[in-house]
Amino acid sequence: MAEACELSVVIPVHDEERIVEESCRELAARLAERGLSFEILLSENGSRDGTPRILERLSGGDPHLRHLHSPDPNYGLALRRGILAARGRYVVADEIDLCDVSFYDRALPMLRRGDADMVVGSKRARGSVDLRPAYRRLATWAHNSLLRFALGFEGTDTHGVKAFDRERIAPVAARCLVEGDVFASELVLRASLEGRRVVEIPVTLRERRPPSIGLWRRVPGVLSQVARLIWLLRVRAPARRAAGEARER
Numbered sequence: 001m002a003e004a005c006e007l008s009v010v011i012p013v014h015d016e017e018r019i020v021e022e023s024c025r026e027l028a029a030r031l032a033e034r035g036l037s038f039e040i041l042l043s044e045n046g047s048r049d050g051t052p053r054i055l056e057r058l059s060g061g062d063p064h065l066r067h068l069h070s071p072d073p074n075y076g077l078a079l080r081r082g083i084l085a086a087r088g089r090y091v092v093a094d095e096i097d098l099c100d101v102s103f104y105d106r107a108l109p110m111l112r113r114g115d116a117d118m119v120v121g122s123k124r125a126r127g128s129v130d131l132r133p134a135y136r137r138l139a140t141w142a143h144n145s146l147l148r149f150a151l152g153f154e155g156t157d158t159h160g161v162k163a164f165d166r167e168r169i170a171p172v173a174a175r176c177l178v179e180g181d182v183f184a185s186e187l188v189l190r191a192s193l194e195g196r197r198v199v200e201i202p203v204t205l206r207e208r209r210p211p212s213i214g215l216w217r218r219v220p221g222v223l224s225q226v227a228r229l230i231w232l233l234r235v236r237a238p239a240r241r242a243a244g245e246a247r248e249r
Contacts, residue, residue, distance in 0.1 A: 007031070007038040007108070008088030008166070011096050012078035017050040019208055021058060023096050028064050030101045041066045042096075043082035046073030076176075076183025083166075083173045091170075092163045093184075097208040100161065106201055107163035116199040118164040118191050122157035127202035143222070147185060150230045154192070155200055158185040168196055177232055182225035189233065 009027065013020055024040055031038045042055050044067055055067040068085060070078055079093060090111050092104055100121075107119040123130045123140055130137050140157065147153035162184075169191055176186045192198045 005037040005039050005088045006090060007036050007104075008086035008091045009038065009040045010043060010079065010082035010086055010091055010093050011040065011099075012043045012045060012075050012082065013047070013051055013055075013096050014045050014073050014075070014078075015047045015049045015051060016096050017047075017054055020051055020096055021054055023099055023208070024058055024065060027099045027101070028062065031064075031104075034101075034105075039064055039066055039087060041068070041082050041086060043068045043070070043078040043085075045070040045075070045078035074179055075181055076179035079183055080173055080176060080179070083170055086166055086170070089166060090163060091166050092161065094161050098161060098205070100203065100206075103161050103201075103203055104163065110199065110201075111163060111165055115197075117168040117196040118162060118188070118198045120155065120157060120188060120198060120200045121161040121163075121203040122155065122200040123160055123203060123205050124156040125200045125202040129202075129204040131204075131206050143185075143226075146226060147189070150226075151189060151233055153189060155188065155198065157200065158188040160184075160205070161203065162188070164191075172196065178225050178229050180225045181222050182229055185226075186229055186232075189229075193233070 009031075020042070024042070028040060042065070044051055044055055052069060059065045059067050068078070068081055070081065083091060083093065090108060092107070103121045107121070110116045110119050122128060123137075124144065140159070143159075144153065144155075144157055147158065159181075169187075172191050172194060173187055176183055176190060178186045188198060
């Protein structure tokens, strides 16, 4: 496969030995059916099971598959590394237990036409079907409500699948400072604040397995990351702009 391609699918993976091979092969087959020039970039982070060995074998036998390794389990860092390493003109940031190619079918034409710089598959947009347990739907609502209240977020969702123009959005990813689960939120918020065209479309969400890291174990870290994000975007960034304007005067 040539270095450049039309589409890079970036997927962070952590302890996914049960589903990673089947998911990759199924996704690759569906993308090939569509005649796309593509790569699937698995950004493995801190796995303690057989995931790294499976990825070594898969990437050695399929030119469409690449993988990165990070020693620590950190979703945001893994996603950021994958985005910055992507070769495609367009990038889809996906989840190994989702890989809903119908989203690609709707989002890629929007990017090609220039209708958007980023397309977010929103679990809360009108027309979406979210089949996760009620407590996880509530957590999504609470997280996005906090972003709306504290940071003026105007959308309905920041997590989950998203597609974007790499040249327009990868520099935004490089400027993101929060890691962990909240990286995805910072990416969407920064893209919007920096004038990128962010568009939401509804999705139907069916997960293949429960989350690899339980929700309640993630809550303290998420709250800490959100607090840092609020400080970065509401306090530090305006202060730096004001200091820059003062120097110009």
